[in-house]
Amino acid sequence: MARLNLLEETRYEKLPVTVYPDQRTASVTVAARIAKLIKAKAESGEKAVLGLATGVTPIAVYAELVRLHKEEGLSFKNVITFNLDEYFPMQPNAAQSYVTFMNENLFNHVDIDKNNVHIPDGTLPQEDVAEFCLNYERLIEEYGGLDFQLLGIGRTGHIGFNEPGSAPNSGTRLVTLDDLTRSDAARDFGGKQNVPTKAITMGVGTIFKAREIILMAWSQKKAPIVKKAVEGEISGEVPATYLQLSDNVEFVLDEGAASELTRFDTPWLVKDCVWHNLLKKKAVIWLATNVRKPILKLTEDDYNNNGMAQLAVEQGPVYDINIDIFNQIQHTITGWPGGKPNADDSQRPERANPAKKRSIVFSPHPDDDVISMGGTFIRLVDQGHDVHVAYQTSGNTAVWDDDVLRYMEFAIDFAESRGDDSADLHKVYDGMRSFFAVKQPNQIDTQEIRNVKGFIRKSEAIAGARFAGLPDSNIHFQALPFYETGKTQKNSVGDKDVELTMELLQKVKPHQVFVAGDFADPHGTHVVCFNIVLKALQRLAQTEEWVKDCWMWLYRGAWHEFKTYEIEMAVPLSPQEVLRKRNAIFKHQSQKDRPVFPGDDAREFWVRAEDRNRETARCYDELGLAEYAAMEAFVRYKF
Template identity: 55%
Template sequence: MHRYLFEHIDIPKENINIPDCTISQDEVEKYCATYDKKIESYGGLDFQLLGIGRTGHIGFNEPGSNVNSATRLIRLNSLTRLDAACDFNGLKNVPSLAITMGVETILNAKRIVLLGWGHKKAPIIKHTVEGEIEASIPASYLQTHPNATLVLDQEAACEITRFATPWRVMQCIWTEELKRKAIIWLSERVQKPILKLTDGDYNENGLSDLIAKGGSAYNLNIEMFNILQHTITGWPGGKPNADDSKRPERALPAKKRVIIFSPHPDDDVISMGGTFARLVEQGHEVNVAYQTSGNIAVSDEEVFKFCEVGMGIGDEKHALFDKIIKSLKQKKGSDTDIPEVRKMKSIIRQKESLASVRSIGLEDSNTHFLSMPFYETGEIKKKPIGERDINIVVDLIKKIKPHQIYAAGDLADPHGTHKVCLEAIFKALELLKKETFINDCYVWLYRGAWHEWGIYEIDMAVPMSPEQVLKKREAILFHQSQKDKVMFQGEDSREFWMRAEQRNKTTAELYNRLGMAEYEAIEAFKRYYF
């Protein structure tokens, strides 16, 4: 609260009333009662600004909290602690206990606004808005409040009925995207390929006005089948000497200049390793740009191992290795690494990246380590994006003059780096709009290890054979520091290659169920227009 709010406004320090979690446990009960009495002495709360946890907690009122609960000590849910792990440099450093304002105090506020961001909050937001009011989801108590508002981004709101399936609750303006979303939803709901949907299927599932506008199920089905079929291509850089009017990418120029932007030094192969390899194999001038060093995600144990290897070889840098090892042994909790340790972690990730892209045929000279300054704090919390960050991206784009840019459109990574890196690319593109070459550049967004595009959002789908899936796996496995002990993997305990393969296979299965050809796996992309 101090870092993100109080240090930036003119509030007197004596007016800040965050519960004090440094007091001893035998003082907590009295302290909490005094806290509530102080609120009452001011006539209660006029305005309450809330977040929401994936358990449905408001404040830290975890599942099971009573509607009449007051300020008190609570034990944090395991999911809440997991979500906080990035802020505490690992799960082991996250507190197990917290003091929270009670549900009753919150609900007594005259005005409540709850903020919710990101797709991970979507299921709990849906229950909060549309589910039963119950103690297992404390946020659902807000349904009883006379003046409560939820402010959500698109991803957090995506499972609420009027956003997920608006045709079920209101009259719709049938844009092409909404039509696509509705027909794919219908196909999944009735478990039929698109070409087998009937007039009855549309009418019985709330889509009668769509079929009235489209003329018949036959017309709608053929149109949608063709749209989806045309997203599939084995030529992500465009197919030479072919009609490109129905393909996601242009046939010309036959050999394109490509930049693959990767926020961390493994997102490229995790998210689009098959497409990456295909672009190289098909003769395009492919460049990969690692936007950050990724050093924060290398464990101390990994550094210790490399230092011992170096010392065992008899390298003259024994003094440096000794300094690094001594620093790691003295390090406590979330202490910031000394510069030498951070440098070593950066080098580990660089060399893993080089090995990975070599395995798919890329030259070292086409690999760029941008080390954007916003990331280099030595801490989980990063600096805001700055002019230097944007200029680094601008300079690379101007140098290469790409026909294609691939960028991470996945905003669900646990510590927000993808979002900042994407923002830098978007701002760079805005600055480059006057350049003639940029008019010939297509921007394709991929998603990472946490979340995939919905089928209705996909503009290009690149299928992979079993051999290509294996090649992608091998490229991911060169990132050994991220293999067995991932620092920031979220609640998914699987290694990244496992997540990527399952996600790609699931996309292929969805296409197949809709009536498309059966593939081993598919990588998906959405085009960004700027």
């Protein structure tokens, strides 16, 4: 019976999928499978031939294999490896090279014979690449084919660098990279303009010949493409769908990457559900959107014809369900994000008391506050709350080099206009120009350049916070140590990061804390900064009484927005308030027009923010609630 139930739940899935609670658990499991294969081959006197992937996805797998080697004696002496791909052209000692990646994450830490390591050669003359690719295929065949192939998946649906349009029988070859793939790699190269346009990759046909194929994917960022690969029609537009034709493949996912699969996203379509309130709210909103009706106009036929008959039977009549969900959504709307004084707060998202709250907005980068919750930020100030803002990082990697020269030229002209000696400034300026003339992609700036870039972001943040109405005493710059590496790859969070945050929280003793909850941030800074605040509050809660009355609100906006069913506080913005928010964002001039790290969204940040805020308001309107120009959304996090 359990087997039949599982088949029913997964009937939309066209290949085997295993979901783990987190990527760490999944990675350890995959590493154990690889280790078992290596040991079995060694016991029979054979070589284990592994196809290996690069990128963020397999890093934890390689870390576990290194641990197994160092702590449990796993030997790689009988292992032959073939990597999926390499950028072209690419020097093997470059920081972005997959040779460097594999050495740093695996090969330099185990006892593998480097003669058994094979990675496509990014240094070849282009006219020699075709012959190299044929030899790469022949070499794999000479070793008896791949025993195991490890894969990730790109947001274009590529496996290896088999981009949309790849043929299912394709072999190892030189390919042109998709624009989205290059955008995703931009941070590693110090800008998209530095990302190679081509790569050498194993073909889909080569991958297919492996006796075991594991594709891994982590986080909600990968959920949309995972759904297409697992449940979609086979298409060259999504090369990963070709894996549906293999009998030897398994997708290994964490809960985030699996979140848009039917059995998790709309489970009422495949099984009977336990209808807790959040699931009921999600289902009714989904139904209203699916049939294009306001919630209060949904009928029993709508429920029955769209997989929700169980809910109608168990908790109906459906009109009562509609009213309940409508009221719940209605109660999320408030023009008083700090709570409405002297009002019944039993149906409001925030408390009425104290009437004047101490609020602190934590902004991972110096512009996240106004981009993501600028309207609410201004509203809190206007309504008389004691509002603080904490800029957690300097954001000094996200400033163009020519902006540094422009500000230095301003400083020199200002000094000379006062009759001050500018010789030292000229010396620093000349050194900066010389450095920029030979600077390599992603090369760490000098400390003086990093300082100037940080000053630029700091001055913009002050201007934005002042525009929102904050006094200078309530503007805090933390410059958390984990960020100040000068590199796009940051250090791990340390106690100092948490201690600095605890000191600020202890100083303010806030009733409200607003924290970035946009964990789809492609740079990863948002989730790191969230965890720092969370750890700080959890530690303080052990000794500080005020923490019991402190509520944490998550905001989004720079990259994604909360789903309508998730929203617990929706702050409507008038057209005038939308304009005020836009002007606050405009204070961040270094991030306008073309930011250094825009992600895969070509729109400017102020346009993204307005579009998302208008979309949230439109969703509420289409569900039958009041129509507003825009809305900022929040979810309460109970720590």
